[in-house]
Every structure is written in structure tokens, then in C-alpha cells.
Amino acid sequence: TTSMRSLNDTTVGNFGGVGLSISKPVNSTAEKPAYVEVASPIEGGPGYKAGIHAGDLLISINGTPTQDITMDEVLGMLRGKIGESVEVVVRRGKNMEFPVTLVRELIEVPTVKFGMSEDKNAKIGYLRIIEFTPQTAERVQEAIDSFKKNKFTGMIIDLRNNPGGLITSVADVADKFIESSYDENGVFNGIKFKNEDTFNFAFDCVDAIAEKNPDKLAMLHISGDGTERRFTFSDIKKESARAANYFKSLGIKRGDRVMLVLKRHYQFWFAIIGLHKLGAVAIPAPNQLLEKDFAYRFEAGRVKAILCTADGEVSDAVDKAAESCAVLEHKILVGAKKEGWHDFNEEYPIFSSHFARTEDTPCGSDPMLMFFTSGTSGYPKIAAHNYKYPLGHFITAKYWHQVDPEGLHFTISDTGWAKSSWGKLYGQWLCEAANFVYDFDRFDAEKILPLFAKYNITTFCAPPTMYRMLIKQDISRFDLSSIQHASTAGEALNPEVFRQFEKHTGLKIMEGFGQSESSLIIGNLAGGSHKIGSMGKPVPLYDVHLLDADGNEVKRGEAGEICINISEGLPCGLAYAYEGNEEITAETWREGFYHTGDLAWMDEDGFLWYVGRADDVIKSSGYRIGPFEIENVIMELPYVLECGVSAAPDEIRGQ
Numbered sequence: 001t002t003s004m005r006s007l008n009d010t011t012v013g014n015f016g017g018v019g020l021s022i023s024k025p026v027n028s029t030a031e032k033p034a035y036v037e038v039a040s041p042i043e044g045g046p047g048y049k050a051g052i053h054a055g056d057l058l059i060s061i062n063g064t065p066t067q068d069i070t071m072d073e074v075l076g077m078l079r080g081k082i083g084e085s086v087e088v089v090v091r092r093g094k095n096m097e098f099p100v101t102l103v104r105e106l107i108e109v110p111t112v113k114f115g116m117s118e119d120k121n122a123k124i125g126y127l128r129i130i131e132f133t134p135q136t137a138e139r140v141q142e143a144i145d146s147f148k149k150n151k152f153t154g155m156i157i158d159l160r161n162n163p164g165g166l167i168t169s170v171a172d173v174a175d176k177f178i179e180s181s182y183d184e185n186g187v188f189n190g191i192k193f194k195n196e197d198t199f200n201f202a203f204d205c206v207d208a209i210a211e212k213n214p215d216k217l218a219m220l221h222i223s224g225d226g227t228e229r230r231f232t233f234s235d236i237k238k239e240s241a242r243a244a245n246y247f248k249s250l251g252i253k254r255g256d257r258v259m260l261v262l263k264r265h266y267q268f269w270f271a272i273i274g275l276h277k278l279g280a281v282a283i284p285a286p287n288q289l290l291e292k293d294f295a296y297r298f299e300a301g302r303v304k305a306i307l308c309t310a311d312g313e314v315s316d317a318v319d320k321a322a323e324s325c326a327v328l329e330h331k332i333l334v335g336a337k338k339e340g341w342h343d344f345n346e347e348y349p350i351f352s353s354h355f356a357r358t359e360d361t362p363c364g365s366d367p368m369l370m371f372f373t374s375g376t377s378g379y380p381k382i383a384a385h386n387y388k389y390p391l392g393h394f395i396t397a398k399y400w401h402q403v404d405p406e407g408l409h410f411t412i413s414d415t416g417w418a419k420s421s422w423g424k425l426y427g428q429w430l431c432e433a434a435n436f437v438y439d440f441d442r443f444d445a446e447k448i449l450p451l452f453a454k455y456n457i458t459t460f461c462a463p464p465t466m467y468r469m470l471i472k473q474d475i476s477r478f479d480l481s482s483i484q485h486a487s488t489a490g491e492a493l494n495p496e497v498f499r500q501f502e503k504h505t506g507l508k509i510m511e512g513f514g515q516s517e518s519s520l521i522i523g524n525l526a527g528g529s530h531k532i533g534s535m536g537k538p539v540p541l542y543d544v545h546l547l548d549a550d551g552n553e554v555k556r557g558e559a560g561e562i563c564i565n566i567s568e569g570l571p572c573g574l575a576y577a578y579e580g581n582e583e584i585t586a587e588t589w590r591e592g593f594y595h596t597g598d599l600a601w602m603d604e605d606g607f608l609w610y611v612g613r614a615d616d617v618i619k620s621s622g623y624r625i626g627p628f629e630i631e632n633v634i635m636e637l638p639y640v641l642e643c644g645v646s647a648a649p650d651e652i653r654g655q
Contacts, residue, residue: 016079016080016081016082016083016084016104016105016106016107017045017046017078017079017080017104017105017107018045018046018047018078018086018102018104018105019041019042019044019045019046019047019048019105019107020038020039020040020041020042020045020047020052020078021038021039021040021041021042022036022037022038022039022058022071022074022078023036023037023039023071034067035057035058035059035065035066035067035091036057036058036066036071036074037055037056037057037058038052038053038054038055038056038057038058039054040054041053041054042107045105045107046102046103046104046105047102050100050101050102051100052090052100053092055092056090056091056092057090057091057092058074058088058089058090059088059089059090059091059097060088060089061074061077061078061086061087061088062077062086062087062088063087064077079104080104081104082104082105082106083103083104084103084104085101085102085103085104086101086102086103086104087099087100087101087102088100088102141213148406172432173204173205173208173209173212173430173432174205174394174430174431174432176194176195176204177193177194177195177196177199177204177391178191178192178193178194178391178394178430179191179192179193179194180398185527186527187525187526187527187528188395188399188525188526188527188540189540190540191394191395191540191541193388193391193572196364196388196391196572197363197364197365198363198364199363199364199387199388199390199391200276200277200357200361200362200363200387201273201276201368201387201390201426201429201430202240202273202274202276202277203277203357203361205390205426205429205430206218206233206236206237206240206273206429207237209233209429209432210232210233210234210236210237213233213432214232214233214234215232215234216232216233216432216434217230217231217232217408217434218231218232218233218235218236218429218434218435219231219236219266219269219434219435219436219437220408220434220435220436220437220455221266221437221439222436222437222438222439222451222455223439224439224440224441229266231266231269233429236269236270236273237353238353239270239274239353240269240270240271240273240274240276240277240355241274241277241352241353241354241355242270242274242348242349242351242352242353243270243271243273243274243275243348243351244274244275244277244278244355245351245352245355246274246344246347246348246351247274247275247278247280247305248278249351250305250330250342251329252278252280252304252305252330253278253279253280254278254279254280254360254362255279255280255281255367256280256281256304256305257280257281257283257301257302257303257304257305257370258271258275258280258281258282258283258303258304258305258306258307259283259284259285259297259298259301259303259305259306259307259308260272260282260283260284260285260306260307260415260416261284261285261286261287261289261306261307261308261309261314261318261416262307262308262309262334262415262416263287263309263311263414263415263416263439263441264414264415264437264438264439264440265309265334265335265415265439266437266439267307267334267344267345268284268415269425270348271307271344272284272425274355276368276387277355277357277361278355279361279362279366281367281368281369281370282368282369282370283297283301283303283369283370283371283372283382284369284371284415284416284417284418284420284421285297285372285416286414286416286417287309287311287312287314287414287416289314289317290317291317291320291321292321292633293317293321294317294318294320294321294322295321295324295325296379296380297372297380298321298322298325298327298328299325299327300372300379300382300580301370301372301382301579302327303327303328304327304328304329304330305328305329305330305331305332306318306328306330306331306332307332307334307344308331308332308333308334308341309333309334309335310333310334310335310336310338311335311441315331315333315338315341318331319331319340330342332344362387363387364386364387364388365386365387365388365576366386366387367384367385367386368385368386368387368389369384369385369389369421370382370383370384370385370579371383371385371418371516371517373418373515373516373517381578381581381584382578382579382580382581383418383515383516383517383575383578383579384575384576384577384578384579385575385576386576388572388573389421389426389519389572389573389575390421390425390426390427390430391430391572391573392518392519392520392541392571392572392573392574393421393422393426393427393430393519393520393573394427394430394431395427395519395520395523395525395539395540395541395573396422396423396426396427396512396514396519396520396523397409397423397426397427397428397430397431397433398427398430398431398526399523399525399526399539400487400510400512400520400523400524400525400526400539401423401427401428401459401461401485401487402459402484402485402487402526403427403428403431403433403458403459404433404458404459404484405431405432405433407433407434407456407457407458407459407484408433408434408435408436408455408456408457408458408459409423409428409433409434409435409436409457409458409459409460409461410435410436410438410451410452410457410459410460410461411423411424411435411460411461411462412443412448412461412462412463412466417516418515418516419463419489419490422461422489422514422519422520423461424437427519433459436451436455436457438451443466443469445469445470445472445473446473448470449470449473449475449477449478449480450478452478452479452480452482452483453478453479453480453481453482456482457482457483458482458483458484458485459483459484459485459486459487460483460485460486460487461486461487461488461489462488463488463489463490463491464488464490464491464492464493464494464497465490465491467488467493467497467501467509468494468497470501471497471500471501475500475501475504475505476504480504480505481505483505483507484507485507485510486501486505486507486508486509486510487509487510487511487512487523487524488509488510488511488512489511489512489513489514489520489523492533492610493509493511493533495532495533497509498532498533499532508530510523510524510525510530510536511523511524511533511534511535511536512524512535512536513535513536513562513598513600513608513610515596515598516575517574517575517594517596518542518564518573518574518575518596519541519573519574520539520541521538521539521542521544521562521564521596522535522536522537522538522539522544522562522600522608523535523536523537523539524536524537525537525539529605531603531605531607533609534603534607534608534609535600535607535608535609535610536607536608537606537607537608538608541571541572541573542564542565542571542574543564543565544562544563544564544565544608545560545563545564545565545593546558546559546560546561546562546563546600546601546602546608547560547561547563547593547595548560548561549561551591551593554601556601556602556603556604557601557602557603557604558601559599559600559601559611560599560600560601561595561596561597561598561599561614562596562598562599562600562608563593563594563595563596564593564594564596565592565593566589566592566593566594567592567593570594574594577589597613597614597615598610598611598612598613598614599611599612599613599614618645618646618647630645631643631644631645
């Protein structure tokens with residue numbers, strides 16, 4: 001068969017057979033061949049009606065001993081024209097043998113979910129579940145792993161009786177919520193969501209994978225001192241449950257706001273998944289914040305609790321800000337003890353590793369996550385996301401990062417930035433891929449480059465600034481052969497950096513575009529064409545338009561604001577508001593469009609090219625900086641009467 005599609009067409013009710021699932025026993029060898037064994041007769045089929053049982057041996061078919069022929073030959077003899085007969089001799093037990101005449105009938109094979117393959121010599125794996133035992137799930141996983149290892153282009157998993165509810169164990173967790181479509185060349189071109197109104201990432205992804213494959217690696221974490229920690233999905237499930245129970249014991253409840261300032265500490269993942277289970281809203285923040293930054297964020301975000309790194313002077317800044325903040329009730333330190341603070345590492349482990357989902361568990365449109373994001377005037381806005389947000393990052397991880405479920409993905413980002421939700425959490429785990437986390441204080445290319453070969457990192461994403469720093473180190477000195485795909489976002493990628501990276505690795509760095517308010521909006525996706533310097537094309541999730549100041553579509557080649565059509569509702573992955581700021585929310589989500597504030601133009605091939613901000617937000621190392629924030633600080637100096645801030649080019653950080 002030339003494709004899985006044609007296989008499907010020919011196997012759903014379109015061949016004559018005898019309705020028997022058969023196999024060669026495991027003790028069959030070339031020196032001592034075994035007879036064909038009946039695994040199970042299909043209920044209602046010819047074999048079933050003739051009284052053939054599971055465990056029976058087929059001694060011969062049409063006079064030919066089955067010891068002497070291959071399984072392919074056996075199948076060829078049993079299948080054939082409908083209505084014709086097949087003569088078999090059946091052995092039951094040690095002594096009982098009897099002939100049976102089987103008349104071929106139309107055998108209806110249930111339609112199965114499959115992926116596309118255009119290989120001319122397609123290798124199809126077939127797996128039938130007869131009964132459920134405690135060992136069944138493990139054996140099913142072994143079979144699937146074997147299919148993948150041997151590069152089978154497809155699998156048929158026969159679960160017509162769904163023994164023990166096992167169908168949920170072998171399906172990808174994302175399949176319950178996401179349907180992707182592809183064109184005739186197998187290139188991704190569409191996505192649909194289902195059951196999204198009941199989706200909770202913590203339970204429906206993390207815990208679901210833990211139930212299906214508890215020992216599967218979720219995260220490989222390397223501390224600054226080189227300490228390695230491997231966390232399975234079972235570990236994340238249990239530790240996040242402890243965290244949820246711990247937060248609950250402090251009086252933190254559904255809807256409360258909890259700030260996370262945890263750099264790249266592994267406790268971040270325990271905490272944020274625990275908050276998702278509990279229903280408290282997580283607010284990640286970077287550790288560079290100062291007293292005034294915290295004071296503003298505590299009040300604007302109505303932050304009830306903060307989990308903070310013990311590194312540096314961050315907790316001191318929190319203490320000073322908390323003195324004038326009435327809303328902050330709990331300060332929780334990670335990594336040390338301090339007066340006036342809870343000790344997370346000491347306190348949370350004593351709580352139960354079970355946290356059950358209930359009818360009141362938040363999901364769908366309930367608030368889940370908030371990011372402070374810089375604007376052109378005033379203080380940072382609060383981009384608010386609901387529980388559907390992680391689903392939008394399925395595209396980010398699967399088709400842009402191109403993560404490998406059996407590989408290791410590395411995105412360079414502090415957990416305080418929205419970039420970490422793009423590359424260190426949601427999409428990767430929806431694709432059941434493991435994350436690599438290096439908890440460094442200061443970017444050092446000499447320390448980071450050897451990690452790729454040491455840990456066999458397969459996919460990589462970093463801001464263009466980081467790629468520039470890597471290139472400056474003469475990457476030819478390092479083994480980067482494990483990397484299968486590289487991507488970048490946050491600012492324009494210098495063509496020379498692109499060429500140097502491709503020269504040394506053979507890989508094209510695929511650009512993308514999005515915001516703290518969204519998942520990937522524009523990108524160079526798997527299977528598509530590519531142009532150096534272009535952000536790529538709009539992803540199928542978003543209906544993107546380039547509009548002028550009057551809301552009209554611009555012509556090809558003209559710059560317009562990147563806008564997303566929301567006339568039929570908000571796509572999964574897009575923020576729903578700026579929390580506490582109705583005026584700016586109304587300006588941004590208006591007249592059927594979400595306005596990004598970023599300008600681009602489209603060429604004749606549909607590729608988008610970044611122009612800049614429609615406002616005066618500064619981009620530095622991929623981060624958005626509001627001039628107003630900096631001007632406010634400068635104006636506090638007693639010798640400054642008036643000031644203005646604008647961007648200047650920088651060789652390393654960009655503009």
C-alpha cells in the first residue's frame with residue numbers, strides 16, 4: 001500500500017476473511033517452527049461461529065502444514081474472495097484434532113486513528129488487545145515503542161472491546177482535545193479543538209501521562225552547580241499534588257493570585273502545576289524586579305502569596321515592597337530559611353501526593369495564568385489567560401519546535417518570562433516530550449555548548465541574542481550533532497548568524513513570532529518553505545490580517561498592524577483581557593480583532609516580515625521594555641528635570 005489512507009480504505013469492510021486473530025508463538029524458531037495459534041476469534045465471524053477458541057492451533061490450511069509457511073503466507077491463504085471456503089485442521093489441547101470448513105465473509109475492521117505516510121513500502125504495525133491484566137499496559141507500550149524504533153509508518157491498534165479502558169492508555173493525551181489536519185503532501189494545515197471547555201492542563205496532560213506512562217521522563221534539570229535531577233511525569237504529578245495541598249493549607253484557594261519568582265529552579269514546575277490543580281492564578285515574574293516593581297505588581301495583581309528564590313537580594317526587595325502592601329499574606333522562600341518567610345523545601349514535602357479532581361476543579365474559560373507585559377504608557381499591563389491557553393502551544397511545540405516525544409527539548413528562558421510557557425512547559429508536555437532545564441545565573445556559551453552532546457539534546461530554541469553569543473564562541477569546537485531542529489523568536493535574526501549556524505550544524509534556524517498575550521502567531525513550521533529573515537506565515541490556529549490605522553486590509557508589500565480575527569470567538573492560546581484595565585482591553589480587543597501593536601508586511605509568497613512596533617515599546621534581547629518605566633526611575637533622581645527614553649542599536653542585544 002502507498003499510504004495509510006489507502007490502507008484504511010482497503011481494510012474497513014473490504015476484504016474476505018475467516019475472522020481470526022492469529023500469531024506464531026514466541027517459541028517459534030527456524031530450527032523448531034511452531035504452528036499458528038489463534039489469539040482470538042472475532043465475535044460473529046466464521047471462526048467464531050465454527051467454534052474455534054482462543055489458544056487453538058491451526059495445524060494446516062488447505063492441506064499445507066502451518067509449521068512450514070510464514071505468517072504472510074498464512075494470511076494469504078486465509079484471506080481471499082468472499083464466499084469461498086478454506087479447509088483447516090484445528091488442534092485443541094494435547095490430543096484433540098478436528099477439521100473445520102470456514103467460508104470467507106466480509107470482515108469489518110473498525111476504523112482506527114492514524115497518521116499519514118507516503119512511503120511506497122509502508123510498514124504497518126498491528127496490535128490487538130485480547131484481555132486486560134496488570135501487565136497489559138506495559139506490554140502495549142513495549143509494542144508501540146518497538147514500532148517507533150523500527151520506523152513503522154503506521155500502527156493499527158485493535159481495541160474493539162476496549163478491555164479495562166485501555167484505549168486511554170495507548171492514545172496520545174492530546175488526542176482527546178486536539179485534531180490536526182494535513183494537506184496532500186503531509187504538511188500541517190489545520191487544527192480543531194474538542195472538549196476544551198473541560199480542559200485542565202495539570203490533570204488532562206501531566207496526570208494523564210503519569211497514569212499512562214509513569215516512568216516517562218518529563219524534565220532533566222541541571223542546577224548551577226551541576227547537580228542532575230531527573231523527574232518523571234509520575235514525579236511531577238505527585239510533587240505538584242503536594243504543592244497544591246500545601247497551598248491549600250495556607251488558605252490559598254481558587255482565584256487567588258500567586259506570584260512565582262523562581263528563576264529556573266525545578267520547584268517552579270511543582271508549584272505552577274499545583275496552582276493549576278488548585279485553581280489559584282499563577283503570575284510568573286523575573287528575578288530582576290526591584291522594590292518598586294514588586295510593590296506595583298502586588299497591588300495591581302492583587303497578589304496573595306509569593307514563592308521567591310533565595311538567590312541574590314530578591315527576597316529583600318520583596319520584604320521592602322510588602323511593608324506597604326496589604327494584599328500580600330504569604331511569603332514563601334525556595335532554597336533557604338529566612339525570618340518571616342515559609343520554607344517551601346521543608347514544608348511542602350509533608351503533604352499528601354494525591355490531589356483529586358472534583359466537579360469544582362477549574363477548567364476551560366476559568367482564569368489560570370497572568371503575565372505582566374510592558375506597554376507604551378503607564379506601568380506594565382496584566383495579560384490574562386484561561387485554562388485553554390496551553391492547547392494553543394501544541395502548535396508551538398509540535399510544528400515549530402518540532403519536539404521529539406523520545407527526545408529532549410531545550411529552550412533558554414527564565415521562568416519569569418512568557419517565553420518559558422512557550423518552550424519549557426505546556427506544548428512540550430502536550431507532545432509528551434521531555435524538557436531540559438539548565439538553572440544558570442548568567443549566560444555562558446562555554447558552559448552551555450557542551451551540554452548538547454553530553455545530554456543528547458534534540459531540539460533547541462533561544463532568542464537571537466543567545467544565538468549571536470553562541471556563534472561568537474566558534475561553535476565548530478563543540479559537538480552539536482544531536483540537535484535535529486533549531487528555532488528562535490523575540491527579535492529579528494541576523495542573516496549572518498543564520499548562515500554561520502547553518503554552516504556548522506547543517507540546521508536552518510526557524511523564526512517565529514508571538515507575544516505574552518498569545519501562543520505562536522506566525523512561524524516557519526515543519527514541512528513548509530523558508531526565507532531567511534522572515535517570521536514565516538500565519539499558523540493555522542490564527543486568522544491573521546494586516547490592517548492600517550483605519551482598520552482596512554493593506555496591500556501586499558505594505559506595512560500593517562498584525563491583527564487576529566476574533567469575530568467568531570477567542571482562539572485557544574490568546575489572552576482574554578488585560579486584567580484590571582478595561583480601557584486598554586477595549587482598545588486591544590476591538591471591532592472583531594485582537595490588535596498586537598506590531599507591524600509587518602507580507603510578500604508575494606505569503607511570508608511576513610517584521611517592521612517594528614506601532615508604538616514606542618523597546619525590544620531588547622527579545623524582551624519588551626516600556627519607556628515610561630525607565631523614565632519614571634530616572635525622574636526620581638534629584639538633578640533630573642525632564643527626560644525621554646528611546647532605543648539605540650546594540651551589537652549584542654539588538655534594539
